Amino acid sequence: MNLQQLEYIVAVDECRQFVMAAEKCYVTQATLSMMIKKLEEELHTVIFDRSQQPIVPTPAGEKIIAQARLILSHVNKLKALVEEEKNGLQGECKLGIIPTLAPYLLPLFLHDFLKTYPHIKLRISELTTEEMIERIRKHQLDAGLMATPIEGNQLKEIPLFYEQFVVYQVKADRKYHKKYVLASDIDVNRLWLLEEGHCLRTQIINLCELKHKTRELHALDFETGSLEMLKKIVESTEGITILPELAVRYLSPHQKKWIRFFKPPAPVREISLVVHPHFARINMLNALKKSILSHIPEHMKSRKQKEIIPTTLSTAPSIED
Template sequence: MTITQLQYVLAVAEYKNFTLAAEKCFVTQPTLSMQIQKIEEELNILIFDRSKKPIQLTDIGQKIVNQAKNIVNEADRIKDIVEQQKGFIGGEFRLGIIPTIMPTLLPMFLNNFIKKYPKVKLIIEELNTEEIITRLKNGHLDAAIAATPLMEEKIKEIVLYFEPFVAYLPESHDSFQKKEIEVSDLNVDEILLLQDGHCFRDGILNLCKTAGKNEANHFRIESGSFETLIKLADEGLGTTLLPYLHTLELKDKDKAKLRHFVEPKPAREVSLIFPKTELKIHMIEALRSTIAGVIKGAIVFQNVEIISPLQKK
């Protein structure tokens, strides 16, 4: 059997369809089917149960797929070792970024990165945390930037920075005249949130739990963007919390409505995450170094309290 044949097996196991797997592998469906059949004949077993729709792995097929993942990863590692030895930083690198980080962080480092590493073909996708975890595990992303900790056994996290939460208050708010506020100054009945599926939303919910407040049935309005939440707050429909980097580009009239929290400031941990197989580690380090170089001057807060994006039971 060959590495290519094992890659075909992994593709069918993931997509549960020979035609779709062939398209993803850039070969014809008969070619892919023939190569998988050769492995099955060589081993004298069936990897896939073709009688079921969608196609399912047999019991022995599942064990073979688990081992095939290790073999393909180790084969890729050999290429990685050679490139590191040569000092080559280039090729395709697939990066996922969550929506509440993408608009602010990406413009800060992208230009520096592509100028410093012109041989890297950076493919960037905006994905929520759940999609990122799935794609990292399936090998469809090399790395991602997300709020952590995620507590995923097969994913490694390198902290990039800690980003404080900042409150955005309408002028009618009771705490508007304060220079700094506490979590207890916020009325949880009036907090405006991002839609479900955003880890920043989960962080706010956990912030309220940390403060001993029950958020159930309190949040009346949810939106898909911070810009909408700001406009709703301006209309007197509530208050909202923003990630610190997002506040840097606000107009002066909007910045006047921002209130920082007293120390320790509630904050989220933002990390570069990647599979523990650590393929393309030289490119991951290049990305980490570039981001660290631009972020250190943007966030100067030291005394922070990390609010996890994970829902606490």
């Protein structure tokens, strides 16, 4: 048994075809098939069910492949640790981030991070929480920036900050001029949320207890995974949506007039760096954490947030500033 054989079975599991796996490993199909066959003979176990197309692992094969991923991950991290000790922080870091956070958090810290650590190559992917969890478990992603806690999660969560939700209501009514909004003030018939499957939608429904209300159908049936598109729909229909706090920084002065705050304690979401329990590049992780926190407002770093005065956000820098 050798590392090359482990790389081959992982490649076949990902490609589900011997031809594509061989191309990915830069070897001939005959070489890849022969090496996998030798491994199966050594283990006295069939790893792949070749009678099916696409190829799938056998039950025993799934366990072997999972262990192979872990071994290869440890080998790669060991190499990275040695490189860090010899040459400082460098190399590739594969980072995932949820779509409702990416456009608001990344612009805050990316420039300074890349300037401070010029030898680190960041590969950032915008992914759903479920996609990130799966990739982290398979060691295809180093870390993920997402809302936590995650139910049934066996990954390591490192809380960074707590982002409160605000109401974006593009219409004046008798409740609009209230200093603070209650969940009961929200007209669910005018409420627009992200499409099913987005964690922000679930958090809003849970935190604001809107799941207990009956929502009539809009004349327009529209689904989107983009908060920016959601804002445009709300503005064109005089509707309502709920935004995370960092998004307010990028609103125009006119748009900020439509922001209203929940009555304290406001609903918040916890944002964390999530990694595999065996993640070994601690220096890399600490660098990311330090860089992000250095650009986050102080009040967001504590679970017990202080009351946010509306002018605090309304005077925050916007894209137009």
